[in-house]
Amino acid sequence: MNFLEAIQSPDDLRKFPPDALPHLAREIREFMIDVVSTTGGHLAPSLGTVELTIALHYAYNTPTDKIVWDVGHQAYTHKILTGRRDRFETLRRYGGISGFPRISESNYDAVSAGHASTSISVALGLARGRDLLGQNHAVVAVIGDGAMSGGLSFEGLNNLGASRTNLTVVLNDNEMSISRNVGALSRYLTRVITDKRYYKIKSEIWDMLGKLPNVGKSIRSLVHGVDDSLKHLLIPGKFFQDLGLRYLGPVDGHDIGAMLEIFNSVKKFSNEPVLVHIITKKGKGYRFAEENATKFHGVGSFSKTTGEIIVPKGKTPSYSEIFGSTLSEIAATRPEVVAITAAMRDGTGLAKFSKEFPDRFFDVGIAESHAVTFAAGLALKGLRPVVALYSTFLQRTFDQILHDVALDGLPVVFCIDRAGLVGDDGPTHHGAFDLSFLRIIPGALIMAPRDEEQFRKMLFTALSYDKGPSFIRYPRGSGTGASLTSPLKALPIGTSEDLVKGENVALLAAGDFVQLALRAREFLVEKGINPAVIDPRFIKPLDEHRFSTLWNEFPFIVTLENNTIEGGFGSALLSLAAESGAKRFPRFLRLGLPDRFIQHGDLPHLLSDLRLDPASLADRIGNFVRGE
Secondary structure, eight states: OOSGGGOSSHHHHTTSOGGGHHHHHHHHHHHHHHHHHHHOBOHHHHHTTHHHHHHHHHHSOTTTSEEEESSSTTOHHHHIIIIISTTGGGTTSTTSOOSSOOTTTOTTOOSOOOSTTOHHHHHHHHHHHHHHTTOOOOEEEEEETTGGGSHHHHHHHHHHHHHTOOOEEEEEEOSOOSSOOOSHHHHHTTHHHHOHHHHHHHHHHHHHHHHSTTTHHHHHHHHTTHHHHHHHHHHHHHHHHHTTOEEEEEEETTOHHHHHHHHHHHTTOOSOOEEEEEEOOTTTTOHHHHHOTTTTTSBOSBOTTTOOBOOOTTOOOBHHHHHHHHHHHHHTTOTTEEEEESSOTTTTTOHHHHHHOGGGEEEOOSOHHHHHHHHHHHHHTTOEEEEEEEHHHHGGGHHIIIIIIITTTOOOEEEEESOBOOOTTOTTTOBOSHHHHHTTSTTOEEEOOSSHHHHHHHHHHHTTOOSSOEEEEOOSSBOOOOOOOSOOOOOOTTOOEEEEOOSSEEEEEOTTHHHHHHHHHHHHHHTTOOOEEEEOOEEESOOHHHHTTHHHHOSEEEEEEEEESTTSHHHHHHHHHHTTTOSSOOEEEEEEEOSSOOOOOOHHHHHHHTTOSHHHHHHHHHHHHHTO
């Protein structure tokens, strides 16, 4: 029997007898692997939570009861069970379902998610709101062990413990975040082993076992594994109970019967926060994902039979790869250069650096704000820290950049990966805002490379700049195939580059949108319009010397950027023009990401939808020049 085809909602799920649920879990895994091998997605996290998700929806009356997923990249089974199985093949595709929970997509998605460490705080808000409104339903927050390295999760736990609110936190412990967990939380669990009292008891038991005739030696061989069991079973409970939560577990996260028993018990508690500790295996049920959970955390299309990622032929190196190799090249002759990331060693391209310079590489876990302030401390000691973060996660660090780095003019380098549209992961992952919020930081140096060669030079420039923080933002994926053999040298600060001469209209494009401007220019030439193309290179400071001549040289100025037009590069140039006192003020057209959140989909579809593809850009610019 195909159980999965009979499920359109959790109501259908709850009609099955409990002994049918393990078979359903196998069906879901097969279905998920089939689809994600084609669409790509967050496979390993979702494979690890199949049984947990089934147990939650079976035990709780969703959607009246609320399940809050942290990050949401482990919620594929949740989507499959809540009426989206028939659309699951559209996962992360343009016009299809999101790879993350979205309130707009389903009433089973209690909140929209995408960033780590948020679930406990938002679930506590839902629970307190429920109490204030006199409602009666359960709230469950599901958080992974990786997200527990983020400070926001502990702020939520602290407030939850003090509030005595009826809320259940499910800690999904798979001993693995995107990059393997680091930090003191895991080390805390070893403290019992170094405690003198524990050591004394252990020694006495050890001596006693040795004196037992016949069986003593065999039992002693088993005791070697006791330490880890004691750490795992005893100390976590004390830790969470000290915070004010009742601790239950650990529970096998792949044993549906055990989880149903504990969830049904938890539902009877009232006016008390509870933490249920479950143990799962990331990538469960698919050998290749179990063996390499990092590779299959967020994966593109792959072969189901071999587990090999399908890479387009002739694919050029990604900006992330070029960043990692260039930083290693520079660091080989500069021992003061250190690298920091937040659980994104592989994603940011720092795997090479971490292997070549392990003592100079720091993975702080999912703790972006800490990463920045930690970098400030390193800089104060005369080191040259390079912080590598995705643009969407850099948003979490604004205060630390402003207060801890920029205020004292510390030379911290920020390499901002995934800037601009990122495609399939959608609005929580598009890097649409970094130019806008970074521009206001005093003393900031902001650069955007048009290709890989410029990127290498900008990294060298940033590491030569000592007057304050510097930022380099670059897109997701492959570059243009530009040469990587030119010598590394610093660019003159605040200088632009004229790429193509023209007349009447100038296209000033930031970063990767230079390539769009050059392609749009080809269409415009066919329309009888011959625009100049200028690469500003520096978003801050702007090239005031060169740009002061533009106002008299070109009556039409068009700016293009892979950033929201609100407060971005176009706004900076417009402000510069307004303050220049030019006798003839040009007409401005700012082109970039609109003032709204942009949904998921492949980049060609998104650019076409936003009328930012070359042909649409040419039409818009042509209409602008003709006054239409």
